[in-house]
Amino acid sequence: MPSRPDPAAAPATADEDVAAVHLHEVEHVYGGAGGPVAALGPISLTVPPGTFLVLVGASGCGKSTLLRLVAGFERPTSGTVRIRAAEPVPGGGAEPVPGRGAGIVFQQPRLFPWKTVGGNVELALRYAGVPRAERARRVPELLERVGLHDVADRRIWQISGGQQQRVAIARALAGDDPLLLLDEPFAALDALTRERLQEDLRRVSTQTGRTSVFVTHSVEEAVFLGSRVVVLTRRPGRIALDLDVDLPRTGVGPDELRALPEYAALRAEVGHAVRAAAA
Template identity: 45%
Template sequence: MSLAPSMSHSSLDLGEAKPIIKLTGVSKWYGTRDNPVHALSETDLDIAPGELVVLLGPSGCGKTTLLRMIGGLLEPTQGRIDISGLELWNKGERQGAAVANLGMVFQDAHLFPWLTIEENVALPLKLRGVTKAERMARAQELMNLVKITGFERRWPKELSGGMRQRAAIARALSYGPNILLMDEPFGALDAMTRDSMNVELQRIWQETGKTIIVVTHSISEAVFLADRIVLLSPRPGRIDSIHRVDFPRPRGLDVQASLEFQTLVKTLRRRLAEVE
């Protein structure tokens, strides 16, 4: 097991496998001509199918901007994003076939309070015209995956924050995307719930084989979860370095007590202090 953090180039040696996500020269400016904000600069990144990648960096370094561009919620000012070999944007239009492969989870679950948990999970399928029988069967399967069976008829407000995020994950997976994009998904949860949700996320990832990108500013969360950590630096946001994490899976929370874990945390903390 090689635990030395490797500073590597952003293009990945995928062997024969094509990247499921490919960014080429992606930049983003916000604001007006008089007051432009350069949020992300010339970013190249390849992500392999089934990888669990964490975007780590200080507040304001462009993590959300990058994730929203990959998710098709925000158009790059420059550059190109390919999802499963399909160009995501074409002349200002999102390409539906690429978007269909993307699911998103945010810091708040954004469940509709007037729908039951089951109806929330199945909503994307309803919007896609899937029959009731089919969407209820699919919702059941997903609620089973994220372990919220028994809560089908409950209202969102009756669930804990962690349970609501489980429902949000189930909903994001409902229409069968291969990629799950998560923006500080457990950032609003208490520390203990957050730890157990990270263990659960690892399990869901291992059971489903999805490609997952998680945004966080927590170094220990990044080291616990990631195959690779993409460290971003601010003003403008750019990739500073990429760190491979080779701890065997499934990782238990006790890995955090190991010297190797703490050494990598220390390396990343030092690097973040340098780039901030």
């Protein structure tokens, strides 16, 4: 399946005006005692609404940095990050608003330890404007989705780290934000739970049409989840491969999907690109 042309070399188009996420010539440099470290770029990237974009590459290639720039937690050293229905986040301009219009799941869960498992999810629903009666119905549904229906009344410190991350995922799924940002959310989970949540997340993204940006080290996870996969080079991260994943997202079960020859071919192509980009 053909890769996309280098977006940095392509002329600007009207599609950028309706893009869910648009990056133009973005670079990011970190300061330090040993001198500046170029972490990312230049990168130009246009993400249409409804895309499930997966960023994959070796450790230190700038995947999480790119996600933080999209979230607004940091500003790019140069270039512009634009989120649909939000103001531009220029290198030297106005302060970004972290997390506006986005549900975010970090590598480590960031929960309220004084609340119960259900209380953390209920709070997210409350912030999303969900009425109280509906919150009472949706909390069990969300906890069931991530396999935590039997621990709703436990405090956060009473459950395992993997369970805590599942609470964080349920909380991010609670709102109707148009953008979902996930930074290796499944890394701490056991294989069976990870696979189940991959399937849940893939289904939810298809049903809601929500735009997602997902960071992972796993080639298999990237191909299974993504409708588009971007491979980044080693630092400073640049786009080594930008690939549309033309696999069915409805009507095919997870096991059937993983057994498709097209799935194996895509996994091999992305795996080769990740190894070459890290060399």
